[in-house]
Amino acid sequence: MELKNNYLSASTIYSELALKKSELANIDKKELEKSYFEKSDSVNEYSKYDEKDYxxxxxxxxxxxxxxxxxxxxxxxxxxxxxxxxxxxxxxxxxxxxxxxxxxxxxxxxxxxxxxxxxxxxxxxxxxxxxxxxxxxxxxxxxxxxxxxxxxxxxxxxxxx
Known part of the structure; x- marks a missing residue:
């Protein structure tokens, strides 16, 4: 019986690790989307160049x-x-x-x-x-x-x- 408990506890640990990895992946995905939105949200991409350069x-x-x-x-x-x-x-x-x-x-x-x-x-x-x-x-x-x-x-x- 002790073997079964160790097996279940290891299984539980692995499932908790998988859950944490999933949560971290979702956080990373949201951060990436947020940074992409901030980059593409600029008013005018060419505003950093003056009219002469253009x-x-x-x-x-x-x-x-x-x-x-x-x-x-x-x-x-x-x-x-x-x-x-x-x-x-x-x-x-x-x-x-x-x-x-x-x-x-x-x-x-x-x-x-x-x-x-x-x-x-x-x-x-x-x-x-x-x-x-x-x-x-x-x-x-x-x-x-x-x-x-x-x-x-x-x-x-x-x-x-």
Missing amino acids: ERVLNRFKSSDSEVKNHEQLHASMGTTTTPIRYDYQMGPDGKLYATGGSVRFDTSIPKDEAGAMQKLDELQKAASSPDGLSRADLGIAHSANLNKMLLQSIQEGAIL
């Missing part, structure tokens, strides 16, 4: 948006594309979306005739390297087009069979 950041977003769009539109106007221009957007401090990056897919198929191939490679090289501030992808396309032109010229001259 305008400076907003102007950077606007400037980046126009630069990215001009860059990608210049690419698209100089070469044949296979898809529409794709832009990456980020929300500015005013809640509007601004372009922060973009890409254009060029038609990189090369015609079988040598004159058409040379013309297409010239077009690709110009389209990829036309804007200022070239990206790695821009440089890669321009470099590949230039290498292919050199290869094609070598074949035309009979240096490579």
Whole structure:
């Protein structure tokens, strides 16, 4: 019988511990909710910034948006594309979306005739390297087009069979 009493008392202790853990978890949950509410209850999140900071950041977003769009539109106007221009957007401090990056897919198929191939490679090289501030992808396309032109010229001259 003594064994049963020890077992019951241990069981009672474990159940009391579980109850206390549950109570502590509820208190922690309430404290977390309270702190979250206090953080999100601020009147204006941007009130700690002055108007000059806000305008400076907003102007950077606007400037980046126009630069990215001009860059990608210049690419698209100089070469044949296979898809529409794709832009990456980020929300500015005013809640509007601004372009922060973009890409254009060029038609990189090369015609079988040598004159058409040379013309297409010239077009690709110009389209990829036309804007200022070239990206790695821009440089890669321009470099590949230039290498292919050199290869094609070598074949035309009979240096490579």
